[in-house]
Amino acid sequence: MACSITIRDVRKTYGQFVALDSVSLDIAPGEFLTLLGPSGSGKTTLLMILAGLIRPEAGSITVDGDEILRKPPHLRNIGMVFQNYALFPHMSVGENVGYPLKLRKVGAAERYERAREALKLVQLDHLMDRRINQLSGGQRQRVALARAIVFEPQILLMDEPLSALDKKLREQMQIELKHLHDRLGMTTVYVTHDQREALTMSDRVAVMNHGHILQVAPPRQIYERPSDRFVADFVGESNFLPVEMRDGAAIFGGTALQLAEGQAAGSGNKALLVRPEKLDILSAAPAPEHNPIDGTVEELVYQGETMLIYVTLPGGETIALRRGTRQQALSEMPQVGEPIRLGLHRDDTVLIDEAAHA
């Protein structure tokens, strides 16, 4: 029922500027794949090419083995939420959502019912008769979402469909979308800037930069084992500590680090990736599996559920660690200016090639 999508060497340039540089990607039937990347990295361009609204210079895209690149967009049966919503200003909310059904010759009564159903999903069924210019930004975005899912396409493309919503509504919508996806099982390509959203919702995440896909992997792998410095830096918070590779050992601050399995390979300069929440504060008790890192507390930043502690290392680098804010933890919190010994468990060590940072 659901379709697989195969993207091969798709290339798109605007004059001299390369928007997509030989992008290849395999998407499994029914998969929820998220494109994550900074502004201008080519996410929208890739979605538009999938929908047939931008013609690439070269490459191939097949759906269930059939080439679709030369198929006109209106025959592709791919739902899409546009980044700028693209709602029809001369139609009401209900007419907008019903339009894909009208094109599929669904009768007026059923059309109305299904449009209402889709709008209910985004909590807007009470606004069916409104004009588009009488809606707030977030409401427009949800109408766009309803319009893309109302005809239950087998492939659904969503370009930052929740970006205009407040946190609470966004999280509700994420769950609704997840349920919808579980129920209908359409192959979904999702675009977001929000890495937490990407990690929460996706089967796999593809991280893009400058028209390249840098890594495609399940959320856990993207976060825990990023393939290069850009991915590590873009997804989550990260500290990078310079490490020298010598005879299969990683030297930081004069001592060899204990490494997780499979991290020791390679040579040359690398960086140790340290996520703030992976750091412990070591007490006097010995901790044989931890790599100790000594430093001085520089700054404390209270952020509600967690506290961010900036620590300056002897080499001049600053790293951050995160602590919960239970009262007990707060009372044990180190003070600014005090020396502190941090510990990184050897299973949490991740080495990143410095050379890969272009």
Added chain:
Amino acid sequence: MHDMTACQRGHTLNRQELAADERREKRQILGLSLPAAAIILILLVIPVGWLFALSFVSNGEIGLANYARMVEYSAYLSIFSTTILVSLFVTLLCIVLGYPVAYLLGQLPPRLATIGLAFVIVPFWTSILVRTYAWLVILQRQGIVNDALIGIGLIDEPLRLAHNLTGTIIGMTHVMLPFLVLPLYATVRNIDGDLMRAANNMGASPARAFRDVFLPLSMPGLIAGSLLVFILCLGFYVTPQILGGGRVIMVSMKIQQNVQTYFDWGAGSALGVVLLLIVFAIFYLVHRLAGLDRIFAR
């Protein structure tokens, strides 16, 4: 916060001051529009009022004689119907010819569109009189068109293209075309291309997307342009006079005749007033049919 009286006071706080601010703002806006209002009064309301008054004067007597004459003589009916039919036909031709031009210009990248637009506007720099005589040169019996057609053996006898209705309509359409293209282009340019893409994406063929999305969104420009053309046509004088060869009598020509030949300002004014009423009636009709305010407010 828990103090009720403070809350209630907060509710009415500044109410009078804010209302005063709003009144002051309104006065300012009114003040700023005063010069424009004065110009309209001097240049439009007073002359039209004067015209209106004059139309009731005939041979030094006050009365409805000028209007009665229009009802009595069937010649007037045919003049008005000619005027309206010619104007309608020219408007229609302008839509048929101008819509594709505006559409094309709207699709072009901005630089090319500017060049294209220049071609639409350039004729404005030449006087209507010159352009009309140019058409006469082109269309007359020994004109370029007839010579060419006879030259390639398509016809034996020259076609009657000038000094009649055909010539009038060709000439008027040419003069009026920019008035349709410009407002239409302004509207079409602002239609978000993603809307058509969205329609395509949802399953609309290009033709269907045009019908369902582009056409309705271009309506404000199309209606504005058509109204402009139609109303300008109603009062058009130069081109029908020169290219019509006396076979096409429009209201404007009758007015000219009344004033210049018979020095009958009253009769001319009455024709002008009726023409004005027709324009108002058409505005009202379009408003009722298409909802002008709704279309233009969008």
